Amino acid sequence: MEISQLAVPSVYILILFLGYPSQWLLTRLEPAPLTRNELIASNLILVLILITYTKSVFVDPGTIPKDWTEKHELRGTDEKEERGNGENAAAVKSTRKWCRKCEAAKPSRAHHCKECKRCIPKMDHHCPWTNNCVSHTTFPHFVRFLLYTTGGLSMLQAFLFTRLSHLWSNRDMPYYLGPSLFQLSHLFTVFITNTITLFVLGVLLLRNLWCLAVNTTTIEGWEIERHKTLLRRxxxxxxxxxxxxxxxxxxxxxxxxxxxxxxxxxVQGMGSANPLSWLNPLAATPSLKSGLRFQTNGFEDEGTMWPPPDPDRAYRRNAKAVNADAFVYENSNLDAEDTVAAFKVRQAEDLMRRRKPYIEQQQDEVVLGEVERDEYECVYGDDASDIEEEEFKKEEKSGDGQKEGEAAWRNSEGERLQDFGVDEDVEFYDEQEDDIPLSELIARRRAASHSYS
Structure with missing residues (x-):
């Protein structure tokens, strides 16, 4: 059994441990047992936590329909007409991204999850504690789980603090007038566990509420920081x-x-314009259809792709053809199947070539000329060089002391794309806007011709 399979049962055990034994304990400690209303509120929020967590675990994070590109292209003309007729209609970006592992096109904001083994629409991250992706369909349930859990833990913290405060104020009384050793051990165990859990989930809730307010995912936050780093370089x-x-x-x-x-x-993130639905633990899951195309703010020209261009995502084109020595296999003892396998190995090695790490480029050549400040909005001169040098001292080496290259770039929190559950090899190297296979382009053209005939 993998460790990831133990995460969900462990969370259920933690919820039940903090939920029910603590109620038994709080009814036996001074200054007073829990009132009826407090017990009702505690059990009600406990039910809400269990419902929302179960939905976060078991709701399908979504998949990309194989025929979504044809439907998207057929709607292209109608979409332009709607934008032309609407006064405040925002542009909807088209996409030409291609996932090599799924062998299919994928929409904007979708990413290939290395745990789910497929492309996930509007993937935020793969959560190890739900063993599921936080995505367009599961995000509302995940936010509600964090909200109710933080509220429930805060209420429990208040109950515990009241009892601990009473114990401290009566610390000079004989021990036999106070709680038993078991009750004291239970009290401190629950208090420490609840404090740590509340802090972690509280920070996570604030982060997700911020992402909801500005409509970014955790992965897109990484991309925004990466873009700022490239601008600075x-x-x-x-x-x-x-x-x-x-x-x-x-x-x-x-x-x-x-x-x-x-x-x-x-409204877009929670899947409803009704504020009451945002808090409803039984609210419907957002439709997959609404997670394939997203409105944009129109600040950039139509057709501008996100994430922005990144030189490290481009493949290296060799002056010498990669198959220049392919015919050497005719003189070997390899059969047809092994020959194909060997070719695929060479092909994969070529696709995975990494560029020279930026710190080496910086040592080779530094252009000291100033750039327009209003375009890059950054400081210049030695301060910038110092920032980059300090940054790359952290990035340059991996745990085993080997250089990882630019694919292993980490943000200010030390996170890589793979830390969010993204298949880094696919996402960093294979996500090319114009790198759609010719066979797919031909198939699309044929489908389009049949639809218009």
Whole structure:
């Protein structure tokens, strides 16, 4: 049995431990047992916690329909007409991303989860404590779980603090007039466990409420920080960074496109415009259809993709053809199946080539010329170099002392994409906007021709 399979039972055990034995304890401690109303409130919120956690665990995080691209393209003309007729209609970005593991196109904000083994619409992260992805469909249940759990733990903390305060104020009384050793041990165990859990879930709740208000996911927060880092680096090279094959890629400040206002963000994230539904533990799960296309704020030109261009995502094109020595296998003893396998190995090695780490580029050449401040909005000179050098002292080596390259870039909290459950090899290298296989393009054209005939 994997450790991840023990996470969900462990959380259920923790909920029940903090929920029911604590009620028995609090009815036997001074200054007074729990009142009837307090017991009703405690058990009611405990039921809400169990319902919302169960939904966070068992609701399907969603998958990408195989035919969604055809439907999306057929609606393209109607969508443009709607945007032209509506006064405040926001643009809806098209997508041309391709997942090599799913061998299918995927919409914006979708990512390939290494645990779920598929692309998840509007993936926030893969939560180890629910053993499920927090996504477009599960996010409302997850937020409600955090909200009710934080409220329940706060109420329990208040009950416990009242009893502990009473014990402290009467600490000079004989021990036989106070609680038993078992009750004291139980009290302190529950208090410590509840304090730690409340702190962790409280921070997580605040973070998710912030993400809900600005309509970002945890992964997109990582991408925003990555974009700021690239802007800061490009400032030292005249606004450009090199791709793996030496091409100069311009790094220009780009606004996050999905923040469409607090109210609209919350409505979209919670799947309803009814505030009562936001708190309803039995509220319906948002439809998968609404998680395939998202409104944008229109700050960038239509068709601008998110995340912004990142030179490290580009493949390295060799001057020498990668299959220049492929015919050497004709002189070997490999059969047809082994020959194909060997070719795929060489192909994978070529796709996974990593660019020179940025710190080495910086040592080779530093452009000291100033760049337009209103475009990059950063400081210049030695301060910027010091920031980058300090940053890359943390990034340059992995746990085993080997350089990980730019794919292993970490944000200010030391997190990589793989820490959110994302398949990093697929997401960082294979997510190419225009790298859709020719066979797929031909199939789409045929489908479109049949639909118009």
């Amino acid at each position: 490009a400032r030292q090279f005249g606004g450009y960074l090199e791709s793996p094959d030496g091409q100069q890629v311009r790094i220009k400040k780009q606004e996050f496109p999905y923040d469409i206002g607090i109210w609209s963000n919350v």
